[in-house]
Amino acid sequence: MENSLVLYQVDQRVAYLTLNRAEKRNALNPALVEQLTNALLKAQDDASAKVVVIKANGAVFSAGADLAYMQQLQHFTYEENVADSNHLKTLFETIRTLSKVVIAQVEGHAIAGGCGLATICDIVFAVPEAKFGYTEVKLGFVPAIVSCYLVQKVGETLAKKLLLTGELFTAEDALKYNLITYVTKAEDICQIVENFAVDLCNNASGNSLMLTKQLINQTSNTWLGECLTNAVSSNAQTRESDDFKKGIGAFLAKEKIKW
Secondary structure, three states, X not given: OOOOOEEEEEEOOEEEEEEOOHHHOOOEOHHHHHHHHHHHHHHHHOOOOOEEEEEEOOOOOEOOEOHHHHHHHOOOOHHHHHHHHHHHHHHHHHHHHOOOEEEEEEOOOEEOHHHHHHHHOOEEXXXXXXXXXXXXXXXXXXXXXXXXXXHHHHOHHHHHHHHHHOOOEEHHHHHHOOOOOEEOOOOOHHHHHHHHHHHHHHHOXXXXXXXXXXXXXXXXXXXXXXXXXXXXXXXXXXXXXXXXXXXXXXXXXXXXXXX
């Protein structure tokens, strides 16, 4: 288990899913995305778990896409890029539709895909030092999948600001934007998240939590499916563009990108 990219532990009816790729700043690659999806499905079926917490080992919650994998993407076909985007879509939809409440415990920066991962969780705790940002446009990517959820969560005007500028922002800003739920001191966050999750387990009906989450989600179900389908296609198309190849090439070479 220690070699797993996602660790799984249940304590007091709370399933803790820990991103375990600290040496790569918990960057998202296909293996981590697949293991996290599988861990969520395991928690779904685990009768001993009532609430789920996603957290991370190391100083960074998740830095987004893996550098080595970004190099590979430059040589993917359109069909391969569609398949890759669908894996991230599946992860995000698994979190959104999971019958159990999913809490994010963000103790470090959450950037690009990592910010998307936090965005999709039901409840988000973050330390004041954490930075957030959807930085995809700065590298020639598009924040395609997360855009479908972000507009619903914060509104079109703010979503445009965050996605089009790609700027980093603080946990306090994220709280102000209604992107996260709580800002909690680093020395307190583990205990506070544990208390919050255990309180849900002890004082709320699991069936009621599931149905309430479904009721909230159903307001966006009609258009979300079409939005995600278009987002996957947009992701794949972008990765075939000259701008994408230029952005990734410069980023990997640690050169300033001149757009």
